Amino acid sequence: MLKYCLRENLLTPAPDDYMAQVQDVRSYTLDEIIDLMMQKGSTLTKADTKAALQVYAEVVCTLIKDGAALNTPLLNTSLSISGTFNGAADSFDKKRHTVHLNLSAGTLLKEAVGKIKCEKVEAADTNPYITEVTDIVSGKVNEVLTAGGVVQLVGSRLKFDPKDTAQGIFFVPETGEAIRAAVIAENKPARLMAIIPADLPAGSWYIEVKTKYANATKQLKTLKSGRFGKALTRSS
Template structure:
């Protein structure tokens, strides 16, 4: 069940325009998915399943690296090139051109999305809400993380107590422990800026903000967390 609440749409001039905001969305890591697979019952050991998924991920990555496409029931990929070429004799230049990975849902995911049931909740979430993540070094939005660079996070209810190690900006990998940003450049309710850890391992991460402050920046007894639902890639 996908729960949602309505919040004012600030992107349109009409005063009565509202937009849906997903609420209480559970996010699963690869480790948690493996746990669910084991609970469902299989003759394979957990180590076997983890190893198979590891090899699967490596092979998909190798296919993409080779410039090929992947078409599976889960997802389909296609590569494209952006940037301006100076005449018919010009060639690809990493300084001027970019290879883009385009991913669309496969038949299994499309069928699953079509069957999602929605339930409207009466009250809007008071958790931190992230609308956009910008990698300052590359200038890309909702895409990559440059290790040692600066990340800018915009949204609402984002401010946290930086002196509390349990609060802050966390880079949550698909497997393993979250990594906290130690250096914070800006800490405001609508915008955060921080240094991306230079030792962040290559892989896919989700940005999560954890805070025990309310909208008036007053301390709370319980922790609130808001995770950006788009995966971000930290290069090797």
């Protein structure tokens, strides 16, 4: 069951426009998935299953590293290259060009998505909520982050204390340490603007806001955080 609540849609002028926000989604580790496989009465041991999945992952990564594409019942992949080439004689340069891995659902996942049942629940949290991320330099929404440029966040309960290093706008990689925005141009409950670090490495990044504000003026002792649900690609 997919649980969701409704929140005011701040991207439209109509006061009665609301949008759905998914709630209480549980994530599963590989070990937990293997345990569920064992419950289905697999003839393989847990160790054998884990080893087989490890080999599967290694083969998939090797294929991707070799520039191949996957076409499986679970997912499909394709590769693309971004960046400008200076004439027909120019070649790929990691400093100017980026390879992107594009993922889409395979037939089995598409079928599973079509069977999801939804349940409406009441919104209980008071965490920061980001509805839109705009890269001011490129003008693109919810897609890219231009290193050294300006990012604008729209949402609710976003205001934070910039003097507290635990609070702020954070750029979170899929693996590794988060990077905090050092320069804030605007700090309001419904909108934030900040400078994207010029040395932000290439790759996929999540935008996360951390704050202790309970409302426009009152701060709590507990840190609250809200992450935009879609990963953004750093653009140079």
